Amino acid sequence: xxxxxxxxxxxxxxxxxxxxxxxxxxxxxxxxxxxxxxxxxxxxxxxxxxxxxxxxxxxxxxxxxxxxxxxxxxxxxxxxxxxxxxxxxxxxxxxxxxxxxxxxxxxxxxxxxxxxxxxxxxxxxxxxxxxxxxxxxx
Numbered sequence: 001x002x003x004x005x006x007x008x009x010x011x012x013x014x015x016x017x018x019x020x021x022x023x024x025x026x027x028x029x030x031x032x033x034x035x036x037x038x039x040x041x042x043x044x045x046x047x048x049x050x051x052x053x054x055x056x057x058x059x060x061x062x063x064x065x066x067x068x069x070x071x072x073x074x075x076x077x078x079x080x081x082x083x084x085x086x087x088x089x090x091x092x093x094x095x096x097x098x099x100x101x102x103x104x105x106x107x108x109x110x111x112x113x114x115x116x117x118x119x120x121x122x123x124x125x126x127x128x129x130x131x132x133x134x135x136x137x138x
Contacts, residue, residue: 001075001076001078001079001089001093001138002138003030003075003090003093003136003137003138004136004137004138007134007135007136007137008028008097008136010134011094011097011098011129011134011136012026012028012097012101014128014129014132014134015098015101015125016068018125018128019101019105019125021060021068021105022066023058023066023067023068024065024066024067025065025066025067025068026067026068026069026070026071026101026104027069027070027071028070028071028073028097028100029070029071029072029073030073030074030075030093031072031073031074032074032076033049033074033076033077035072035074036049036050036051036052036053036072036074036077037049037050039053039072040053043055049074049077050074050077051073051074051077051078051081051096051099052071052072052073052074052096052097052099052100053071053072053100054069054070054071054072054100054101054103054104055069055070055071056068056069056103056104056106057069057070060105060106068101068104068105069104071097071100071101071103071104072100073093073096073097073100074096075089075093077096078092078093078096088135090135090136090137090138091135093136094126094129094134094135094136095122095126097136098122098125098126098129099118099122102118102121102122102125107121
């Protein structure tokens with residue numbers, strides 16, 4: 001699946017503005033199922049497939065050059081999800097990037113309450129993305 005680099009850059013920049021976060025660097029990697037499973041196993045002791053994995057770096061209170069962190073997204077997971085549930089694969093991948101970015105700014109989805117806050121953050125930003133037509137594309 002091809003993803004336009006400039007659409008990823010635009011999405012991330014817009015997310016930072018929308019969330020009122022000041023970071024100088026964030027990395028988004030698109031990896032295959034094998035790679036996402038290996039990362040999941042190595043860092044979370046779970047070899048199963050997942051949609052995205054995030055690694056936050058600098059705290060929001062850091063001064064100077066600040067690195068937000070890394071987001072690893074598996075488009076193959078999105079393709080499988082859309083094949084089973086319907087939808088648009090680019091919208092699904094966009095959701096995964098947003099989910100990963102929310103993790104980088106402190107959102108979590110471990111328990112039910114946190115998951116509800118995460119879902120609301122996704123919903124709010126997805127509405128914003130839709131209005132601005134910032135979906136990822138080829």
